[in-house]
Amino acid sequence: MAGAATATSRYSRIREDLDMSIFNSNWREVDTDKVSMNGTPLFGDIFSGAGGLSVGFRSAGFRKAFSAEINKHASETLRHNFPESYHFEGDVADLSETKIKSVLEGRKLDVLVGGPPCQGFSVAGKRQIDDPRNELFLEFCRLVEICQPEFFVMENVPGILTMQKGAVTNAILQKFEDIGYPETSVRILEAAEYGVPQLRTRAIFVGNRLNVKNPYPKPTHSRDNYISINDAMDDLKNLPRDPATNHEWTNHSAAYEARISKVPAGGSLYETFRDAFKRQYSGVPSMAAKENHGGTHIHYEKNRVLSARELARLQTFPDDFFFKGGMKKAYWQIGNAVPCLLAEKIGLAIRAGLTSSN
Structure with a gap:
């Protein structure tokens, strides 16, 4: 329990400071x-990964127009699970305005979501927002400009907010203002507070061009009633391997199991690689899901790592959501995803914003 408590409070101070800042006050919480679930707003998902945001927004009653992802196996997963929408596999820089407009066919895009990697921000020293290493973030901005959605949602690791003592965050907000979204805010959301059986914090940027406060979901859970890892996956622990449901895990020798x-x-199993092969606590949410090339978390009871399906349960993917590419590729896709239930709550909050603006 002590380890779990430490994990959940890791960003508590910066989260509190961020929410109290007068420069980041343009948000409101939504129950x-x-x-209201009237209507079917349209969204696009870029830098989609396996589609955690897409699953969540679909569950919130949105219809997906398109997605974009460069990874081959994640793209196969997206096409398999979202056959109704257009998917662009490749460098998002090659996703043209002409292509997007042909896909939309004159329809208005209500929301654009995505999680662009921001490698350039993590380099020490003074860096500008237009640094070439931030190309993917700038591509996100380009597509926001093209699509002109009522809202956008950009997720990232919370550590981005502390880079260069907040200068990176200010530069991001300024960039969004420059492209027509002056009403942009950022908050740190803890997935466990929204019913996810996992302690996982994400930085969520929300912007709009409707001159309204950005809607964020009101927490539904607290440390007194978090969903535990046992609640999420105890029914799977004694089931045999099953590739048809992604219930597969790394083979261990008898010596390794010992x-x-x-x-x-x-x-952790290793002294020098302590962020992987960590035994999970029973009775509390899991630690943040990791893919770690097969070195995922150790089961709280069994002497093996979690299966890909068990990891997917922690990320709140539905059981009928199948990950393509085999076990190792499934681990990678799942570990890098946004928890679906967190995405659903964000989507519901955005629906409230769309409704209140009409």
């Missing part, structure tokens, strides 16, 4: 249980 059996809750 997502009371959101080593795993000695790892205590919160501990």
